[in-house]
Amino acid sequence: MSPRGFWIALALVLSVLLSFAHGAASEPQGCKRCAGSGEVQCGSCAKSTCNWSGEGKVSARFCSLAAQCGSCRGTQRIACKECGREVTPATAKLRRETEAWLAEMAAIDSTVGAAGREKPVHAQSAHFRITWNIKQVDVKGGSTPHGGMHVYLDRLEALYTEFLKDLSAADKDFCGITHVMLWQSARDQEKASPVYTGQASSTESKLMGKSPFVSIFYDKSHLHEEFELHQAVVHQVAHCLLSNVFDGIWPGNIKGGWIDCGLAHAYEIRTFGEVRHYCYVEQDTLQAFQFGRWEQAVLSGVQGGKEVRFLGVTGKHTTELTPEEHMYAWSYVDYLLRAHPGKFGAVARAVKSKQPYAEMLQSILGKSPAQFQGDWAQWVRTTYSPKKAEKPRQ
Ligand SMILES: [Zn+2]
Ligand SMILES: [Zn+2]
Ligand SMILES: [Zn+2]
Ligand SMILES: [Zn+2]
Structure with missing residues (x-):
């Protein structure tokens, strides 16, 4: 073999060896099922629970319906069985946060005594928490409690966007998120209002300041049409945002x-x-x-x-x-x-x-x-x- 032939042969052998070594080390990255991430889409809840986010609407950070999925807790991500790795730390953290959030929401359910009745649904976005126990509202997407809740959560975020612009404010100017509770039954309003707004009310009440709450009974004899409920929410939440922004005063x-x-x-x-x-x-x-x-x-x-x-x-x-x-x-x-x-x-x-x-x-x-x-x-x-x-x- 000529010296040139020798070097070419050596380079070939080395490159084959290197590619073996590389292949062995990167096998988990190469997992076809999860594309190396270690987690895959949850199949258990793909069709059955919340699919509100990803429709170009406001993405809820937490949704009680989504969080019901025992496999993923609403994160929609589960560990890949193929390569046997764990879900990412970010997914694991989100699951823990969802569990803590669910426990808080369960406390609201027991405050209004929801056991044995239709339980409220809850969700949280970047700037609002919503608790909802209304069967349906006459608006697109509002034919189920879950849909109605998301419609209103989206509307709250839309109001927030206007408010930021009007007040020349940014997220960092707020002392906390505003929690809005909407009820179909006067009984729920009466149970929730003293606990969360500090004021007994059979119609509507609010707590302003650093950690605002709004609680409204969707009383059809007073708020006849769906838009009147929306208008009541806009009015009360505007009070709350103004009290919260800059100083909580x-x-x-x-x-x-x-x-x-x-x-x-x-x-x-x-x-x-x-x-x-x-x-x-x-x-x-x-x-x-x-x-x-x-x-x-x-x-x-x-x-x-x-x-x-x-x-x-x-x-x-x-x-x-x-x-x-x-x-x-x-x-x-x-x-x-x-x-x-x-x-x-x-x-x-x-x-x-x-x-x-x-x-x-x-x-x-x-x-x-x-x-x-x-x-x-x-x-x-x-x-x-x-x-x-x-x-x-x-
Ligand atoms: Zn949802
Ligand atoms: Zn799931
Ligand atoms: Zn995998
Ligand atoms: Zn007012």
Whole structure:
């Protein structure tokens, strides 16, 4: 053999040896069944449980229906039998977290005494937890309790996205997630509300601040249509998010009632076109007040020189606001959101830290109270529609 032939032969032998060595070492990576990951799709729950995520909708981090799968706990991943390895540490961690979460949810089931009845379903997304015991709601996807729950969880996340934008806030600005509980039976509402919202209620109640809860009875004699339940949720959750963001301080009892209610109404009007909903603290005062569209009423107030001035609504707790002041509180919030985008977050921080109003208007908007008042009135004149509500009042 020539020296050249010798080297070629040696290279060939070496490359064959190397490929053997490599093949032996990488055998588990080469597992065809799991493509080397050690875990595969769970077959037990592929068809039977939650398939809500992956439909382009909000992905629930936990879902009680999904978590029922004994093989995977809703992670949809199980160990690969072919290569006999364990699931990944990430999957193992998610299973442990799901088990702890399920135990918490089971405590809610026993609080409302669900044994022997249809149990609530629960789910959690990045920013909300939802507990749901409503058979069906008249909306696409809402024909089962599980579907209805996910529809509402998605809606909560959509509201959160709007809220972030309006308040110039980010996830890190929140003290905790908001837990929303929705019931078909007044009995569940009565059991849950004192425990979770700290307030006995047969209709709706909420706990604001660092760790908010909302509990609502879907009372068909009051919330006739499905969208009225949605509207109630939007209103109450807006209160909760505002109380939670930045500092966990509810502005409603530190004379910031105007942003507390004004913002809740702003989301109602933006989403549903008109105001229908008042929460418990407001209920006593609303008897004679018109629901409906407020633009026209505020516009005619301004045109007739009968408006409630800004400094007239800013010094009050939520409970002290009259129905008329509610409407103007909404309009001042509406003006800030629409005519001064990007400023409402700073206003909310200032109100929550009890900054004097003249100072606040100057530092955030560069306006005196008189300028602010005049600019608002001018904006109302050019922006609000004089048309009456198109929909008949119900
Ligand atoms: Zn689900
Ligand atoms: Zn499974
Ligand atoms: Zn494998
Ligand atoms: Zn309210």
